[in-house]
Amino acid sequence: MTGQLAGKVALITGAARGQGRAHAVRLAQEGADVIAVDIAGPLPSVAYDSATPEDLAETVAMVEKEGRRVVAATVDTRDLAGLRSAVDGAVERLGRLDVVVANAAICVPSAWDEITPTMFDDTLSINVTGTWNTVMVGAPHLVRAGGGSIILVSSAAGLKVQPFMVPYTTSKFAVRGMAKAFAVELAKHHIRVNSLHPTGVATPMGSGDMQAVLGKAIATDPRLAPMFTNLLPVDITQPEDVAETVLFLASDASRYITAHEIAPDAGVTEF
Numbered sequence: 001m002t003g004q005l006a007g008k009v010a011l012i013t014g015a016a017r018g019q020g021r022a023h024a025v026r027l028a029q030e031g032a033d034v035i036a037v038d039i040a041g042p043l044p045s046v047a048y049d050s051a052t053p054e055d056l057a058e059t060v061a062m063v064e065k066e067g068r069r070v071v072a073a074t075v076d077t078r079d080l081a082g083l084r085s086a087v088d089g090a091v092e093r094l095g096r097l098d099v100v101v102a103n104a105a106i107c108v109p110s111a112w113d114e115i116t117p118t119m120f121d122d123t124l125s126i127n128v129t130g131t132w133n134t135v136m137v138g139a140p141h142l143v144r145a146g147g148g149s150i151i152l153v154s155s156a157a158g159l160k161v162q163p164f165m166v167p168y169t170t171s172k173f174a175v176r177g178m179a180k181a182f183a184v185e186l187a188k189h190h191i192r193v194n195s196l197h198p199t200g201v202a203t204p205m206g207s208g209d210m211q212a213v214l215g216k217a218i219a220t221d222p223r224l225a226p227m228f229t230n231l232l233p234v235d236i237t238q239p240e241d242v243a244e245t246v247l248f249l250a251s252d253a254s255r256y257i258t259a260h261e262i263a264p265d266a267g268v269t270e271f
């Protein structure tokens, strides 16, 4: 078997579509077997369509097309016991775990005074607690494997504030801190932990209805709109662009990179 991840197994949450699917396919192309976790059902508070069981089945088919094994699980990352049971079962079937990509999240943009307690709570519980749950169920398997790489998906909004996203920005700064905190304690097991900070990506979260909702929020203070500008002359990036950075962080090419923020952000955080 060839490839940068030959013989390895990767757990990816939010794998039914968008960036999570791109990560599953790219890591499989480099030889990894995949554990694909997604809620594949209604997401709370969001203004965009939710992922479906068909979306998750499509990810499974795409990984299998690359000749790799895949175990899919329909689980809400907020459900620690359910997530642990799914991941433990999948690791038993696939034999090991080397890479964790905590990617599942939601985004609920709104002007600050239109955010409800439910929106805030939903965002924090999925983006922060769900990410913590993912590390808690994945890391013990990496310890057993003698090392590995954990990638916590934050956002450009976790490096430089982006407007009209109080809950999301709060959650993504938390994820950035969480990566460093885990990196410190897991280093002795040869486990690296980094946070990932993409700019806008063309996925259901980053397009369509979302743009309309964001537009409504921007209308409350148009002076802030340029804060979303990428330094490079591109309006939006593709899931496959982010997947290349995930592959780098998952592979030995980054073997001495830990406790860092890695940003495929087209320079938005310096604009």
Ligand SMILES: NC(=O)c1ccc[n+]([C@@H]2O[C@H](COP(=O)([O-])OP(=O)(O)OC[C@H]3O[C@@H](n4cnc5c(N)ncnc54)[C@H](O)[C@@H]3O)[C@@H](O)[C@H]2O)c1
Pocket: 013, 014, 015, 016, 017, 018, 019, 020, 037, 038, 039, 040, 041, 043, 050, 051, 075, 076, 077, 078, 102, 103, 104, 105, 106, 107, 126, 130, 153, 154, 155, 156, 197, 198, 199, 200, 201, 202, 203, 204, 205, 206
């Ligand atoms: N799209 C962007 O512009 C952008 C920019 C920067 C960072 N991000 C981050 O990238 C990651 C992937 O986002 P995306 O753009 O692919 O969005 P997406 O909405 O297309 O995909 C997210 C996936 O996560 C799943 N998910 C959400 N909550 C879940 C839960 N509680 N349990 C299990 N699965 C759950 C969804 O069902 C969906 O399949 C997220 O962490 C997001 O915050 C996105």
